[in-house]
Amino acid sequence: MWTMKRNKADGGIFAPPRPRRVIIRARLTRTALGALAAVIAAVVVVVVVHRPSGPALCVPSAPPLQIINDHGECVGSTDGSFSFDPGRTQADRGIAQAERDIAAQNAKVVRKGHYVTVALLTPLTWSPASAVTLTRIQDELDGAYAAQYDANVNQAVSPQIRLVLANEGSLEQAWSPVVSQLKQMTAAPNRLVAVIGMGVSVTATVDGAKALSKAGIPMVGSVITGDALNWQHIPGLASVAPSNSQEVAALVSYLRANGGLSHAFLVSDSEASDLYTASLRQDFATAFGARVLGDEPYGPGPQIGNQFNLIADNICGIPGPPPLVIYAGREVVLGRFIHQLQGSPDCDSKKITVMTGSDASAISPGLTAAQPGQAQQPGPAQVSVRYAALINSGDVTPSFQRLFTGMFGSDGLHDSWMLETYDALAATARAVGLATGSSPGYPEPGVIMNAIRNLNLEHQVQGATGPFSIGLNGDQISPRVPINQLADGSQSTLSP
Numbered sequence: 001m002w003t004m005k006r007n008k009a010d011g012g013i014f015a016p017p018r019p020r021r022v023i024i025r026a027r028l029t030r031t032a033l034g035a036l037a038a039v040i041a042a043v044v045v046v047v048v049v050h051r052p053s054g055p056a057l058c059v060p061s062a063p064p065l066q067i068i069n070d071h072g073e074c075v076g077s078t079d080g081s082f083s084f085d086p087g088r089t090q091a092d093r094g095i096a097q098a099e100r101d102i103a104a105q106n107a108k109v110v111r112k113g114h115y116v117t118v119a120l121l122t123p124l125t126w127s128p129a130s131a132v133t134l135t136r137i138q139d140e141l142d143g144a145y146a147a148q149y150d151a152n153v154n155q156a157v158s159p160q161i162r163l164v165l166a167n168e169g170s171l172e173q174a175w176s177p178v179v180s181q182l183k184q185m186t187a188a189p190n191r192l193v194a195v196i197g198m199g200v201s202v203t204a205t206v207d208g209a210k211a212l213s214k215a216g217i218p219m220v221g222s223v224i225t226g227d228a229l230n231w232q233h234i235p236g237l238a239s240v241a242p243s244n245s246q247e248v249a250a251l252v253s254y255l256r257a258n259g260g261l262s263h264a265f266l267v268s269d270s271e272a273s274d275l276y277t278a279s280l281r282q283d284f285a286t287a288f289g290a291r292v293l294g295d296e297p298y299g300p301g302p303q304i305g306n307q308f309n310l311i312a313d314n315i316c317g318i319p320g321p322p323p324l325v326i327y328a329g330r331e332v333v334l335g336r337f338i339h340q341l342q343g344s345p346d347c348d349s350k351k352i353t354v355m356t357g358s359d360a361s362a363i364s365p366g367l368t369a370a371q372p373g374q375a376q377q378p379g380p381a382q383v384s385v386r387y388a389a390l391i392n393s394g395d396v397t398p399s400f401q402r403l404f405t406g407m408f409g410s411d412g413l414h415d416s417w418m419l420e421t422y423d424a425l426a427a428t429a430r431a432v433g434l435a436t437g438s439s440p441g442y443p444e445p446g447v448i449m450n451a452i453r454n455l456n457l458e459h460q461v462q463g464a465t466g467p468f469s470i471g472l473n474g475d476q477i478s479p480r481v482p483i484n485q486l487a488d489g490s491q492s493t494l495s496p
Helices: 020-049 090-112 134-154 175-184 203-214 244-257 275-291 304-316 331-343 358-362 398-408 416-436 445-452
Strands: 067-070 073-078 115-122 160-167 192-197 219-221 237-239 264-269 292-298 324-328 351-356 382-388 461-463 466-468 483-487 490-495
Touching: 073 175, 090 115, 090 134, 090 160, 115 134, 115 175, 115 416, 134 160, 134 192, 134 398, 134 416, 160 175, 160 416, 175 203, 192 416, 192 445, 203 219, 203 275, 219 416, 244 275, 244 382, 244 483, 244 490, 264 275, 264 304, 275 292, 275 324, 292 304, 304 331, 324 331, 331 351, 331 358, 331 382, 358 382, 358 416, 416 445, 416 461
Parallel strands: 115 160, 115 192, 192 219, 219 237, 264 292, 264 324, 324 351, 351 382
Antiparallel strands: 067 073, 073 160, 382 483, 461 466, 483 490
């Protein structure tokens, strides 16, 4: 037997030679390891080369109903089973509850089997830069669910309405992939026949509407008011809300009936991609003409507060009573503008009226309450706001009131975004019923498109605030545009 001995020459340990079987085993082991490494490398190469392509998903799902991770924001289409917001605040919990209600109604419709799909395309997530608040998101969902339930249960429309929620992102930045999903839904079993909502009046809305129009899918806007967002510019796009030009016409009509047009100071958002503010500014400038004493843009960027301070100084620095302020901007910064007017030393103790469009409907009346002590002034400016509303929310019908309060209670009954979203889906459901008639089949999107422009006379729509009609141009025929006022912390209607 071999034993280990000291090597006298180098003082090391002399290792006896290994038996042949050990050498063979070692060689086999090295060979096996090498082969295994080659296999692993091949597998890794295969995995890398054949990795499935496509967007990252928030949850596993098959197209076309997919929820895509868009830089941390979940966008895409769902039947309501995916909640876009888990519920951190009261508004979030209301959103999640509405999504669950829609999912439950969809499940019933699918079990019955005879249905078509309508999509609510709008921002369903929120970010600090969004023009759509969480409250407004809930308003849209509540209105859509109330209209879906009424159509399916109370009106027994046939085929039934399955409602898909299509979130294009807080800034509508994901409109393209979401619209692509919707275009895939026109075939069975989804049978998408129309899209409602359409977000707000920004360039992304125009891009999405043009893509849907090209695909032959009809649309009914809920709260879009930009003057170019209509059937004339985008075939297939109807709307239940008044346009900016109709809102300005209503404001001018009110002024003429109450003292006439006066000199005005035009304050406008300089963000070119916002079609609501851009077209509102143009409509105001056209209506007031040479009566515009000053034209003051603001934004974009973080220095809006300082810009509002400079604008307030210019408005109140004019000798005599301050002129009427016509504001072509969004509600999300209107409160800051009011605060600057109230606190400007030049505006101290003066009465200032701000006149604007329907986006101001979300502003709190409390912002117009007296704020003593601002800017160390003994008497802050008294600022009131007059705006053209989307709809006369005080005219909700008894039947709609029973429907809504039975679902949600009285809170939110008069919210204009809820009412207009209800009307948009009610009009679409009416078009589905008219297009189908007594036939047991399924209407095509093109037939629905024609039916939408026939929603008048004998075929008018029973809306949340009464019957309304849609004409050949896709707009509501002779909409009533009430003028509301916010003053001294409360709201009133000046012209119904």
